[in-house]
Amino acid sequence: MTSSLDPDLLRAATVLSAALGCGLLVGIERERRKGSGPTRALAGLRTFTLTCVMGAAAALSGVTGLVVVGAAFVAALGVVAYARDRSDDPGVTTEVALLLTYLIGVLCTWRLLPAAALAVGLTALLAARERLHGFALHWLRPAEVRDGIVLAALLLVVLPLLPDRQMLGDTVNPQRVGQLLSLLLLVQSGAHLARRLLQARHAVVLSSLASGLASSTATIATLGVSAREPGAAVRVLAGGGLLSCVATQVQMVMVAAAVMPAWLPHVGLSAVVAAGLALAAGLWLVHGATEPGPAEGPLATPRIEGLAGSGSDRMFSLRGALAVAALLAGVQVLVHLLQRWLGDAGLLAGVVLGSLADLHAALAAVFTGGPPDPVAERAVVLALLVHAASKTVTAAVSGGWAYVRWLAPGLWLHTLAGVAVLLV
Known part of the structure; x- marks a missing residue:
């Protein structure tokens, strides 16, 4: 039994x-x-x-x-x-x-x-x-507590109440705009906290990556200004600027996920390849430099005026994030109107104008238009190329020839590689 x-x-x-x-x-x-x-x-x-x-x-x-x-x-x-x-x-x-x-x-x-x-x-x-x-009691600052409460209220109270429907001729969705605003504030908060954590370590690489999350173009400009100072480690500064470009690729994926997830399979691999090359080239510039990089100053924690977390206790700039969200929505409306007026040529023209103002605004406008198609993919490629050109000009103006000659090859290498993968 x-x-x-x-x-x-x-x-x-x-x-x-x-x-x-x-x-x-x-x-x-x-x-x-x-x-x-x-x-x-x-x-x-x-x-x-x-x-x-x-x-x-x-x-x-x-x-x-x-x-x-x-x-x-x-x-x-x-x-x-x-x-x-x-x-x-x-x-x-x-x-x-x-x-x-x-x-x-x-x-x-x-x-x-x-x-x-x-x-x-x-x-x-x-x-x-x-x-x-x-x-x-000691590490968290009063301004960071207030900003954390504001961010929590936006994510948990305001965002769920925004209507999820198309407005202004099917160009703007309040729910998507709120998601983009939340994304911007989260990125700024993460960059601010990263700077605070990394400030004591004087980590050139991680500090540049963190600053790039706030604004890669502004980081390149700020480091370029530092490159003009006597005795500056120009190659190291250029490497830091190139490392900040990794955030551009990360944010492109984040915008696609927030606006139109159907784009993720198309831009995901391109972003990974481009970010990997920018990371490798930036590390090569930083660690292969013969001149010593300073442990203090703008290289360790690049100051970007006008952005949250730069020399202040604020985790983010709500006014700045609202301005960027408004810019994103405005570029979407502009691209939509130009496309209705001029067709595919209007879409491309709108993307060029938007990329000069903000790459992610232009990409958001393209992604909002719907799932990927050949014209939209060409618009994304054009936006990436125009943005790379804008960064090159910014580096030349802010840092001069000595700075841009180290930065530009890696900048265009990772941009063209990402574009190639996107086209294939």
Whole structure:
């Protein structure tokens, strides 16, 4: 005769074992901070473990009232413990964690994986107390907190309320414009935080990449101005400018994803090839230079006036991002009107004008027009070439011949390689 375990018994053993493990995980962390004597905290290893198992057992019973009574009992314990707390720094972290641990035990009866993930996340949050306090009180600046609140409000409140329909002759979609604005603010915020993290490391390569996320053209211009200074490491500065071009390719993919995902298979490979060549050429210029690059100054953290994060605590410039979003929408309308007036020639003319103002505005206008077709692909190629020419002129004007002779070959190499892949 063969015997098999009762499925209900096997399930109960699995749930209780999972709850035991979750309780032990959180309890070990709390035991290390519990302290001793009259000022010790409410709960430690055993209390957290038993609380989690109690939640699982109450849920396994199938009696909803028992689960509620258990939660009320744990909450009452927390209230009593807080009222009797005589420590110099009373808090409710342990009390709240104890109630959450009880709920994790209840969750174990429904979904083991989310329960385990929640237990790990809770333990990590509790263990990172000092670092989180230091981040909130000392590292994070007041202006960054305000900007973070504004960004969260835009992403979670404003963006979902924008209408998702075409307006102004099917050229502008408020939802897409809001997505582009959010994208711009996120890029600026990331660039600002990257500069702060990298400033102490004086990392030429990573600093240039971070600045390129804000504006590659502005980074090239800023480094070009520095290249005119006596004793400047021109080759290193040119390498930094070329590395900032990697962000141009990244942003092209991001704009395609936000505006018309159907373009991603067409521009994705081109962007990867172009970004890879720009990265390789930039690294060669930076690390192959014989003259030493300065650890301080504009090379380590290029200052780009007018952009968030340059010498200020602001993570982004909302006014600047709104202006860029308006430019994106305006170029889309311009390209649409020229295309209706002149046909395909109008599309190409509009792209050329848009690329002189902002590459991603021109690309957004092309992507908004619909899925890829031969004329639109030629428009993208034209936009990339015009933008490369604009960067070359900017480098020549800002940095002179010594700067542009190092920058231009890599700039045109990665641009033409990306264009070739796009055409193929």
